[in-house]
Amino acid sequence: MLLAGTRVLAAPAPDRAAALVRGLARPAPARTAYIEVRFIGMLDRPLVLRGEMAWLGGTRLTRSVVSPYPETTTIDGDSATLQRGSGAPRHFTLDHAPELKDLLGGFVALLSGNAAALQKTFTLHAYGNSAAWTLDLAPRSAAVAQRIRDISIDGAGTAMRCMRVDQADGDTSFTLLGALGDAPLPAAPTPAALATLCAGGH
């Protein structure tokens, strides 16, 4: 694994990022626990959600929230269904929110290691070495760029640790995956602390 990573990072820049993404591929269904921390401007403390993310193959993705409340979102291509608690499922389309569509589509592309699909919507840059790398995704569409400033993914080898989304309105979210997704979180997480955690520091 270490060898493979070294070879990846030795390639020219765009190919390096593409090879990195291809290395992330997992056979469907691929499941991973996550912790999502959202820093939202209108709230004075972050929202912390824990649950499981699963890529079911194709363009199907589920995002289950276990705490603080049960909620499951199923995404299939352009349409999504949200089920919260025992309420009636709500259907909505991602067409009204191109940034959401690109974000979720990007997630599916990452989990399936589909570099070509990812490159359609984002410009990719890879930094670091195989032990600790950062993949930067810049939205190609101007409409999406108005909402999402930047996405960066931290990882090690062929595993993602963390995904950070910076929105244009100043809101930021961190999604901690894999081993980090199961780990306990600081009592009062701050963006700076989470960024350090994602980068591999403690």
Add this chain to the structure above:
Amino acid sequence: MSARAALLAGWLLALAALGGYAVTHLRVSGDLRAFLPAPRTPLQSLLLHELGQGAGARTLILAIRTPDAARGAALSTGLRRRLAASGAFASVQNGGGGLAQIAPGLLPYRYLLAPTLDHHRFDAAYLHEQLEQRLDDLGSPGASLLKPLLPADPTLETLKLAEAWAPRAAPPLRHGVWYADGAALLLLETRATGFDPNAQARVVADIERAYAALPDHAQARLQISGPGYFGVVVQTLTRNTAERIGWLSALGLLALLLLAYRDVRAVLLAALPLASAAAAGAAVLTLVYGQVHGLTLAFGVTLLGVAQEYPLRLLSHRRADTDPRDTARLLGPVLLLAMTSTAVAYLAFFAAGVAGLAQLALFTLCGILAAGSSTRWLLPALLPRTQRDAGRSAALARLARAVSRWPHARTLALLLGAAALPVIALTSAPWWQNDLSTLTPVPLPLLRQETELRQALGAPGVRYLLVIEGTSAQQVLTRSALAAPAFAPLLRDGALDSLLLPSTYLPPITVQRARQARLPDRAQLHAALAQALVGLPYRAGVFAPFQRDVQLARALPPLTPQAFERTPLGGVLRALLVQRDGRWFGLGLVGGVRDAAALARAAAATHGAVRLVDLKVQSEAWIAGYRAHILRALAGAGALLALLVVLGLRRLRPALRVLAAVLLAQLLTLAALRVLAGPLNLFHLVALLLGAGLGLHYALFFERARGADAAERLRTLHATLVCAASTLLAFGLYALAPLPVLHALGLTVALGIAANLLAALLLTWPRGETPC
């Protein structure tokens, strides 16, 4: 220029002038409703209006078929832009637009329009529960959609309104437009009425042109569906078939007449009286009415089949080396009697009180008089002398002898008549075909596709309509709001896909005021919000826009229909809330009716506030009413005809013979129709009328032959056979057409000719020796 050439030139000029006048001034309407009896109540007037002009009838559905959703979306968006700019449509929807559907002008009214305040108050408990839910929303993947709404609308009233106003069963969106089953869908509402095939044809052409101008349009396939489009398809189909058959029968007719008379000039000249009939009829209609329904014109031209007889009779009765004017003089009395009795019988139609029937009568009456008079006084001067004389034909003589020797003719006639009666009475088929749709043969695949598309779009159907009547717009809105809960279970259980009531868009002022009264004042809301926010992580002051908007809504004057109609959604309300003859009507558009009985029960449960109208039943009742008018007119026409024949023949026995022949022929035709065609429609009735006119002529001329010499009898037989054969050629071919309208016409006329010929031969053809 000889006198004859001058006469011909004058006649042709007059024809051109009359025809030109009619063509340039007569407006032919395709609106079927002009053919229905005049409405008597405001409700009838409204339904008549809805039948052609309602949202259902004006709806067209477009499907852009392509497996590539992105391409479908691009084409859908391009087409929508072009069609919306064309001005031919009241609305063009393709699913695009999304939440922006709520016009900014209506936003301040959200607390008055949405039902939230009917059940809740903006107190601390409710607001706390709502703000907790919003917190969960902020953690969901769709948070970015809601985030901008929250500061001003934490209870999401705008989303509730958008949901209530959006088509309930809308298809899924792909790339921003409706896309289902491999097709991008568009829902159009034309400005043109649904029953105006000419206007709809222009609309369809506009759509096809707009589509063809789009880049990459060849990569997908455009399908059009809807009542208006069907009207266009059926009209084109009927016209094409009628034209094809028309050309075929015209050629056959020409060949037949050339064979019968061996004289090109005479045959061409014989067309002039028929042309005069059409030109005169149309010109008089133009002068009196200015506008005529296409169906009246088609019926009228059919009935002019009688007029075709006059010139042919004149040609057949010519003798060798005799001036045709002498022939005309000899034929004069019977020609006059035939012409006036047929024409005058149509006067009965004026009493029917239906504009379409009066027009039909006027057209036919004038046409027959023009054809008869021109045959009597103009045509003879133009006809060349002939060397041929039908009276000398050996073949005809043999035929006449055979017919004359027919044994027990009268007994046979009596038996036939007696046999026809039980057939007519006992055939199990229903008497009348009231369903208009059986006359408009929309190809079945098109109908199936229409059902599927309407269901996919949750578009209102054309058959059922809920009607709320009241003395004012507010009364109708109030009744609509009170009745709405009665239909909620149907929507929930799937008996109904969608229901749009006027109060769905605009609650009555009383309801708006009640909601307004429940809005807290500044201090109350401030306190409630402060309490609701305890323990929640919202920053201080985030909901200041909400507090401001609630105070604004407290001071708003309630929204009136007039004010609502000025907003972009106004067109929808205008279609649902209409004033007619001083009464106000609210319409409920229902879509995807799966259980009509449940719908009827729900309507009945409103105790008369909401009535369910089945437009199919309604239009069938109108057709039945129209037919009753025709039948009454027919009875009157029969009485007038009998009177004129008795007066014209001056003796009772010949008159009875003639009338008996006509009656027998009608009975035989009717019996044959009952067996072959089953339920009868309007086209059968009109064709029966033509048959009666023809039969009268056969009987009258045969009756005249009783007093004539052997040669004149042969000429009469010749004339009658040529007339029968030519009418059979002109109409009989329609019987082979697959289209119900043409088939009904052709079959009835063909049967009628056979029956009339038989009846006239049995009852009025001279038997025994010539008088001299």
